Amino acid sequence: MLTLSNLCKRYPTGDLALTDIDLTLPRGQVLALIGPSGAGKSTLIRCVNRLVEPTSGSVTLGGVELTRLSGRRLREARRAMAMIFQEYALVDRLTVMENVLSGRLGYVGFWRSFLRRYPQEVVAEAFHLLERVGLPHAIDKRADALSGGQRQRVGIARALLQRPELLLVDEPTASLDPKTSRQIMRLIRELCAEHELAAIINIHDVLLARQFADRIVGLRAGRIVFDGRPEELDADI
Ligand code: ADP
Numbered sequence: 660m661l662t663l664s665n666l667c668k669r670y671p672t673g674d675l676a677l678t679d680i681d682l683t684l685p686r687g688q689v690l691a692l693i694g695p696s697g698a699g700k701s702t703l704i705r706c707v708n709r710l711v712e713p714t715s716g717s718v719t720l721g722g723v724e725l726t727r728l729s730g731r732r733l734r735e736a737r738r739a740m741a742m743i744f745q746e747y748a749l750v751d752r753l754t755v756m757e758n759v760l761s762g763r764l765g766y767v768g769f770w771r772s773f774l775r776r777y778p779q780e781v782v783a784e785a786f787h788l789l790e791r792v793g794l795p796h797a798i799d800k801r802a803d804a805l806s807g808g809q810r811q812r813v814g815i816a817r818a819l820l821q822r823p824e825l826l827l828v829d830e831p832t833a834s835l836d837p838k839t840s841r842q843i844m845r846l847i848r849e850l851c852a853e854h855e856l857a858a859i860i861n862i863h864d865v866l867l868a869r870q871f872a873d874r875i876v877g878l879r880a881g882r883i884v885f886d887g888r889p890e891e892l893d894a895d896i
């Protein structure tokens with residue numbers, strides 16, 4: 660479904676962040692990207708949706724070469740990818756429901772004055788997702804009143820409301836305690852199965868990667884040094 664081919668990224672500073680990345684991700688597969696800080700994990704995730712512009716190579720999603728698109732066609736293609744962030748990236752002054760709804764339009768602030776006219780089926784879908792992530796009682800709370808784990812659950816519901824085919828997840832547990840981290844990873848894992856979603860999860864914690872991913876890709880200095888099933892990964896990596 661997603662194919663990266665010969666992907667390279669050199670930043671203007673001269674840092675070579677990715678070299679010759681070849682990767683094919685089938686529908687529904689959950690891939691954990693591991694490797695030391697500076698290995699290129701964030702750059703790889705951001706090259707997929709072109710938040711970072713690759714220097715060379717191609718990104719193809721569902722048969723469409725994203726690296727050839729621009730403007731409106733790129734924005735449309737990007738809708739098939741939803742991002743979940745390390746710091747949740749919620750709008751603090753908006754409620755939980757408002758934050759989730761922003762996933763559908765992708766532009767907070769614009770739709771707020773139109774809330775009453777917001778399609779009821781989208782609101783119902785958002786409510787259903789908030790139930791699924793365990794927050795049905797919190798829909799009217801402001802985002803800044805939530806714990807870290809709750810904020811990440813909102814981020815997950817918002818991403819799913821976008822009805823993506825691919826989740827791009829950047830260090831989802833970096834700010835969470837170990838128990839909450841496992842709960843969040845389990846939730847992402849289950850939702851990927853329920854919605855037949857593929858995911859690339861950039862994660863420092865190798866134990867979590869082993870426990871919750873179908874496949875592990877190890878990066879080191881911008882190159883793939885491991886690509887296989889969790890049980891094939893040597894214990895010392
Ligand atoms: P992480 O370990 O999650 O990659 P970093 O501390 O390496 O976090 O990077 C944090 C932010 O700084 C990122 O947005 C990254 O793109 C940016 N960054 C990292 N290295 C450089 C650099 N050499 N020059 C400019 N920006 C950088």
Ligand code: ADP
Nearest residue numbers: 670672674676695696697698699700701702703
């Ligand atoms: P990771 O996510 O694995 O920690 P990154 O993708 O953040 O790795 O960084 C890979 C390399 O690219 C590092 O050498 C980092 O310093 C460099 N880098 C990251 N972001 C930037 C940036 N915005 N400008 C310049 N160099 C960057």
